[in-house]
Amino acid sequence: MKIGLYFGSFNPIHIGHLIIASHVVDHTDMQQVWFVVSPQNPMKPSSVLLNEYHRLHLVHLAIEDDLRLKASEVEFKLPRPSYTIDTLTYLQEKYPQHDFSVIMGSDSFQNLPRWKNFELLIKNYAFIIYNRPGFEVKDPLNARLTILDAPMLELSATEIRETIREGKSIRYLVPDKVREEIEKYGYYK
Template identity: 65%
Template sequence: MKIGLYFGSFNPIHVGHLIIANYVAYNTDLDKVWLVVSPQNPLKPSSSLLNEHHRFHLTELAVKGEQRLRASNIEFTLPRPSFTIDTLTYLAEKFPTQEFTVIMGSDSFQNITRWKNYEQLIKHYPIYVYKRPGHEITDTHGAKVEVLEAPLLDISATTIRRWIQEGKSIRYLVPDNVAAYIMENNYYK
């Protein structure tokens, strides 16, 4: 089975993430896409992060009932901060019969040479890159890259968090069940 790993803080998960995950699940050779909730991104500040178990639960709610998408908390048990190559190494040992592919935006791919052991990552794992405006892929760094034209929405989790703090509606930006759970639990207030 071929599994795509879509890493993110998902703080919170929103329809932009879900459109990309769903597009990749149904428009590539992947059987499933795992949305891997990262407890801590080494390249992002962690101060504004909602607790990872809450973010994972929101991600689970968002993909509920979708056969090809799955929320994953695999990084919660690994050392922090989470490095993609360490997670891939762990998954390859835990699931030796699965083939893993990394899914990322062209903005992240532009920074791949800053990632821990990126040479090992690009040598052993294919990367599906969805284009983000203003971030052209001019150099593949020798990686097995498949460039995808996924539909993009200009939605950011930062904006969603700000709107929640300002008491504005986030309906249509996140799935209804996610919005309801965020409001019930006073997340991001």
């Protein structure tokens, strides 16, 4: 099975993430997209992260009725911080029957040379890149790329967290079940 891996903190998961994942399944040969919830991103401070199991649960709530999408806690079991190459190596060993590709925005793709063992990533895996305004895809690395013009929303998890702290509504920014869970447990206040 062809699987697109969408790595992120998903802090919290929002409509923009879901639109991209759905677009990847609809417009590439990927049969599933797995949301790989990162317990700790080596490029971001962990102090603003909601507990990883709560974030994973919010992802499950967001995608529960869409069989094309799956939540993965694979990085919870791996050494921290999580590095994409280590996660992919583990997944390839555990699921040799699957063909994995990495989904990322064109902004993240520009940072790829700063990633651990990025040469191995490029050699062994294909990338599905969704365009982000202001970040043109340049590929001096000769990676295997599929470039998508996925519908983009100017949404960020940071802004959603700020909206919650300000006591404003996040309705329509996240799926209703995610919003209800965040409100019920007072996440991000």
